[in-house]
Amino acid sequence: MVQDPFHLAIVTGRFAPQLSDGGQQVATALAERGIDSDPVMWNDPTVDWRRFDGVLVRSCWEYPEDRGRFQTMLDEIEDAGVPICNPLSVLRWNLHKSYLPALDREGVQIPATTVIKQGTDTSLEEVIRTSGWDDVVVKPAIGAMSSDVWRTSATEVAESEQRFTDHVTDHDVLVQEFVPEISAGERSIVFFGGEYSHAWNSLPAEDDVTEFDGIDAEYDPHPRSGGRLGQYYSRHVRSSVSKRTAFRTPESITYTVMMTFYSWN
Template sequence: MTSIALATAADLPGLVDDDASFLAALRERGVTAEPVVWSDESVDWDGFDAVVVRSIWDYYRRPAAYAAWVDRLSDADCAVWNPTATLDWNSHKFYLRDLADAGVSTLPTEYVERGDDVSLEAVFERRGWDELVVKPAVSAGAFETRQLSRAEAAAAQPWVDDLVAEKDVLVQEFAPDIEDGEWSLVFFGDEFSHAVVKRPEPGDYRVQEKHGGSVHVEVPSETLLDNARRVVDAVSAHLGGDPPLYARVDGVERGDDFYLLEVELIEPELFFRTDDDAGDRLAEALLARL
């Protein structure tokens, strides 16, 4: 019988509720599927046929432990999805530069390496921006992320200096489009599954539900779907393999173009609760690869 570990965080030992339909779909197909805490060093990953990374939502707070775990999975005698090379690449947001170089539309961004000098006032002047967002390259859920106006640059400079002293950082032009909604388009392999639009609370830019954001089921246009597919294709081309088992393409529409904010390949919420068949689709895509 096929045995699959669904990697999760210590404070989510039973996975998140949203993944329940995927877990049920695997078990209905005769698969032994169980949540397993990624940071539990006693786990023998060789004892599973496959590991599917799901709700490891604390990984960015423990980057050294996460890197060591990915190395363990690389050496383990089991399949891993998404593959460890993908997990490694996608954990650091400088991957956006790779996709931009491949022709994917991304927000104008300055990539600041740890220890470099960066002046917010100089960035505003050079770029001509009115607002920007500062975020660590290893982060999730708006962790250590701030939206700043030109008038706030001087007061925020000490915070930025402290951040850059410890971490690689992205300084991005603020996208006001996000107030109208951020698309999340979910793909299993190279097949589109379903989509939602996440909207922030009025006056905020953070779309996560823990920050007051809301999720709405909407149907993307064919133009939007084509743009999202190009992101998945660019990921596959860059990594030199099959399409990711799962990918969540997040971004905003501007006319006929789509600006990528993130492509989530590690532990994205896949919004199974918004589509009754999504869990079955991912289960079938997974078993087809075993």
């Protein structure tokens, strides 16, 4: 009896409805290994997840525009009982950037960050003054693609107060100390199962370091980045995920950690 091939849903969005270049490469590699796959839009409520043997979440970059629908999709997949990568608990944990302070508490170095809860009665001027920072970046706690991210300073904060108030009225907000090294690029290092795989450097726009033009430069990290330091961060990220979600990473699971850094001085 011939067994039907494994059928995988690759979840994507409007910026790559037929999958991104990387997603298409994944689909090709899977097909070579006998796994069928179909692109599925994350915001399509008609999808019957039960017709798939597994789900892989890929290019859902616009999900912050309809956070409720994205969370509903995760609930639908859970109700269908279909395996998903990454696990649902990890995806839900990763939706809100409160994971950054959680990683900080585990020893992963991040830019100094303050989380402002939705509806908090405070001003951006007060946040900057209390923190002692001169230059800050403000962003939604649930966001992607640098949408609604802006930079301001203690001397220019008055120009941003209304924008800040509007955002805090609608959702949680992060205020972070500006890290000037970002002007040299956002360097991403990927590990599979704790082993270094590859890296790249995403370059910001020349006139605005909070915007990225989709230009990736080659980046060959220092050997320590792919060795002891990478294992250190991988271990601490894994620890934080395990503590704050129902997900555990047994040895039989190959997990991926992508770490983004601003400088390797």
